[in-house]
Amino acid sequence: MKKVLLSDLDGTLLDLKSYSFAQSEASVNELKEEGVPIVFCSSKSRVEQEFYRGALGIEDPFIVENGSAIFIPRGYFSKKIPFNTYVIDDFEVITIGKPVGFIRDIIHQARTYLGLSFTCYFDLSAEDVSMYTGLDLRSSRRAMQREFSETILKGDVNDGFLDFLSHNKLKSIPGSKFQTIISSNADKGKAVDILLALYENEWGEVKSYGVGDSVNDFEMLQTVDDPYLVQRPGSQWAELDDVTIKNVQGIGPAGWNKVSRILLES
Known part of the structure; x- marks a missing residue:
């Protein structure tokens, strides 16, 4: 076998x-x-x-x-x-899953309509990601090249945000260090x-x-x-x-x- x-x-x-x-x-x-x-x-x-x-x-x-x-x-x-x-x-x-462009658009909407504050990979330089994660610069650049998800390094991952994600067929997954937003399916x-x-x-x-x-x-x-x-x-x-x-x-x-x-x- x-x-x-x-x-x-x-x-x-x-x-x-x-x-x-x-x-x-x-x-x-x-x-x-x-x-x-x-x-x-x-x-x-x-x-x-x-x-x-x-x-x-x-x-x-x-x-x-x-x-x-x-x-x-x-x-x-x-x-x-x-x-x-x-x-x-x-x-x-x-x-x-869904493409990262759709996911980032929903995160932008959450910021606008719910007044929430997030720090995501797409907000930052590779140097900033390195500071948050402990990755070296090359590894940080690789981590930033998402295709189907977005990583939240810090922010208001509260019930209102989770409901907003669910309404848009997304969800938040807790990882070893950070939250990852992906398609709900x-x-x-x-x-x-x-x-x-x-x-x-x-x-x-x-x-x-x-x-x-x-x-x-x-x-x-x-x-x-x-x-x-x-x-x-x-x-x-x-x-x-x-x-x-x-x-x-x-x-x-x-x-x-x-x-x-x-x-x-x-």
Whole structure:
């Protein structure tokens, strides 16, 4: 039976503070040697995920911006993809969410009609984003290249704003550090379900493993066969109301390494 690993990035495969993959790189290489696809499923943008895929030599599909779209390398699956797709660069793309232009327009309307104040990526320079996030300048520029979401770094994310988003078919997702505004019909679980269907269409029976660190990963972890939650700084686990999700000792990449070992030895 083929195995697939679906993984969050920040605070999971990557260190939450430094965004480094140094601690998890050896485990990534072991999984690659065994032919296990490593599918990123993160709030990060396509450009950000392409950077980490390139640095780690990963060539598998990836899910961007909290399940808003799936990017599949052209020719990755030998069988025709039974979903509507379009081509961007070397990828076939399945879109679930709304374009970033629409989302930013709704945020502007919230500022105007509700009198709310937000600080978003599109308000700032790369230098400012670096200050807020701790990313270096190059990473900040990549983070700002959103296609299906907008990140709120600080502001009035109150009930009135959430209702306004819902009325416009959007929602706010709390991440490890910030809030992300995406389409209300997009989530990590839906995107994972679609991608796993493609793997099953290609290979037959597939066993899926998932690893995350936060509430933002809940839908992804509910969708896979074998879900794991790593610890956050302070050695605490996010509170997820699902007894099937297994808590793993180890903060971020340390826990990620344990999950990869479980996968390889199962």
